[in-house]
Amino acid sequence: MSGELAVVLHTHMPYVEGYGTWPFGEEWLWEAIATSYVPLLDVFEQHGDQLTLSVTPVLADQLEVADLGARFDTFVTEVRRRTHAADIEAAASPAEVEALRHSLASYESAAERMRALGGDLLGALAPHVAWTSSATHAVLPLLATDAGVRLQLQVGIDGHRRRFGAWDGGFWLPECAHDPALDLLLEEAGVHATCVDLTDTGLDPLRPLRSAAGPLLVPIDREIIELVWSQGGYPGGAAYRDTFRRTAHDHLAHAVDGTPYDPARAAAAARTDAADFVARVRERVAGGGLCVFAIDTELLGHWWHEGPQWLAAVLEEAGTQGLAVTRLDDALHRHEPAPAPDDLPVTTWGTPRDLTTWSAPSVADLAWAARDAELRVVAAGARADARAVRELLALQSSDWAFMTHRDLSAPYAHERVAGHREALETALSSVGSLSPAVRNLAPDASPAALLVP
Known part of the structure; x- marks a missing residue:
């Protein structure tokens, strides 16, 4: 061919x-x-x-x-x-x-x-x-x-x-x-x-x-x-x-x-x-x-x-x-x-071709903040409302670590992570009391996927 x-x-x-x-x-x-x-x-x-x-x-x-x-x-x-x-x-x-x-x-x-x-x-x-x-x-x-x-x-x-x-x-x-x-x-x-x-x-x-x-x-x-x-x-x-x-x-x-x-x-x-x-x-x-x-x-x-x-x-x-x-x-x-070979490694198009850009010490605080938030929302399960889910999704964006690792608008990235993390805390402690909207972010989000065994 x-x-x-x-x-x-x-x-x-x-x-x-x-x-x-x-x-x-x-x-x-x-x-x-x-x-x-x-x-x-x-x-x-x-x-x-x-x-x-x-x-x-x-x-x-x-x-x-x-x-x-x-x-x-x-x-x-x-x-x-x-x-x-x-x-x-x-x-x-x-x-x-x-x-x-x-x-x-x-x-x-x-x-x-x-x-x-x-x-x-x-x-x-x-x-x-x-x-x-x-x-x-x-x-x-x-x-x-x-x-x-x-x-x-x-x-x-x-x-x-x-x-x-x-x-x-x-x-x-x-x-x-x-x-x-x-x-x-x-x-x-x-x-x-x-x-x-x-x-x-x-x-x-x-x-x-x-x-x-x-x-x-x-x-x-x-x-x-x-x-x-x-x-x-x-x-x-x-x-x-x-x-x-x-x-x-x-x-x-x-x-x-x-x-x-x-x-x-x-x-x-x-x-x-x-x-x-x-x-x-x-x-x-x-x-x-x-x-x-x-x-x-x-x-x-x-x-x-x-x-x-x-x-x-x-x-x-x-x-x-x-x-x-x-x-x-x-x-x-x-x-x-x-x-595909059985020993295929983890790869990305980062530099080098691994997870470093999003997991290196320079961005470890962002990576761990997102993982901590995820574990908390998953543990909440059905008690996590749509607002909490949206804030989690916002935290998980790859862009915040990329901006920080490459020193591109790093202060903005940290500001966004801090803001979404604070909003997530509020949502988890006040289920049902907040609007489910985070402007128009992830309007299709719901906790349903978290409940799959």
């Missing part, structure tokens, strides 16, 4: 809606909508049958908020217009002014598209969403109990089915954190396939594995991913917009080589790099196999401004060069899996 490429886009945002604004909090959501989610809609509409889109339940929770469109519109019209105007006034050259006008135009375009959608971005994404994930992106191997894992799985899967209908069993393991001990729980929940990072195991990265418990373990292809997601990847090219050199008001007006940003120059670079990417994947799968190119959706647009253009060019170039690009669920019917 000839080889093929599966592009998997993992779309995720921790629950920030209503939890702080600039520089930490819900502005992250508005930025992701403006720079990634809306710009990618055209790619999904034109090439959705070739892409595998995963949306985490916790992101869907936020995109489901009733006034999402109005609040996003306010962010663009009252915040981004003002901050761009201030930077334009202070610009050092006409070329910088043009680059900032291009930046503002992209926000205005996103706002216009959201108005046309009636603010229903989730509805626009829905036809393309195939895979789900755990409720709040918990690192499942670090949970303390099977009941806690079942809760994350059930809430996430139930939410996906309510929102999107049919589900073929595709499940994104948060942080690609896989432990063979999870496989039976995944199988029980209806998971048929998930992605894993087996880079350092010596196993074939182009062939799926069949776990003893049932689910397919599909290796992501780190060699191909790093053409994009690495220090020397395409986004570091001279012509692309520099994500790290920012203006006084946090905008981007320069290319990586330091010159004022030129959109036409960057678009040409995106087409060139797309052709190079397709050629390299063709060579990679010349002898057969399944190349899984899996990245965070937010890399395309938010971290790499030209990412959506590049992806569209890849899909067009693949047709020109004769590279098959397919949805992962479809590809798995064509590639015979090998039996």
Whole structure:
């Protein structure tokens, strides 16, 4: 069988809606909508049958908020217009002014598209969403109990089915954190396939594995991913917009080589790099196999401004060069899996490929806080109301440890953990006296999964 490429886009945002604004909090959501989610809609509409889109339940929770469109519109019209105007006034050259006008135009375009959608971005994404994930992106191997894992799985899967209908069993393991001990729980929940990072195991990265418990373990292809997601990847090219050199008001007006940003120059670079990417994947799968190119959706647009253009060019170039690009669920019917080895280790896509990012001494307090909360809620069983369950799910998010370990917004992460932990204490000591809502987080949560023997 000839080889093929599966592009998997993992779309995720921790629950920030209503939890702080600039520089930490819900502005992250508005930025992701403006720079990634809306710009990618055209790619999904034109090439959705070739892409595998995963949306985490916790992101869907936020995109489901009733006034999402109005609040996003306010962010663009009252915040981004003002901050761009201030930077334009202070610009050092006409070329910088043009680059900032291009930046503002992209926000205005996103706002216009959201108005046309009636603010229903989730509805626009829905036809393309195939895979789900755990409720709040918990690192499942670090949970303390099977009941806690079942809760994350059930809430996430139930939410996906309510929102999107049919589900073929595709499940994104948060942080690609896989432990063979999870496989039976995944199988029980209806998971048929998930992605894993087996880079350092010596196993074939182009062939799926069949776990003893049932689910397919599909290796992501780190060699191909790093053409994009690495220090020397395409986004570091001279012509692309520099994500790290920012203006006084946090905008981007320069290319990586330091010159004022030129959109036409960057678009040409995106087409060139797309052709190079397709050629390299063709060579990679010349002898057969399944190349899984899996990245965070937010890399395309938010971290790499030209990412959506590049992806569209890849899909067009693949047709020109004769590279098959397919949805992962479809590809798995064509590639015979090998039996998973009995000694498969715990793996993630962290650095190194283990649980260190979420369990190292620097984040031990967060890991233990989440495990302690889980044990207390599981012990409470039927006495734990929906509010307590939601606060537990919020505590279990992988993002708090990631932010701390990488020194990215660590104070905000600790503030969120402390707040959810305090609310959990109140909920457990005052059953029935609090509203079951934690804004819109995990509306499908209930203690039922905790009661499974």
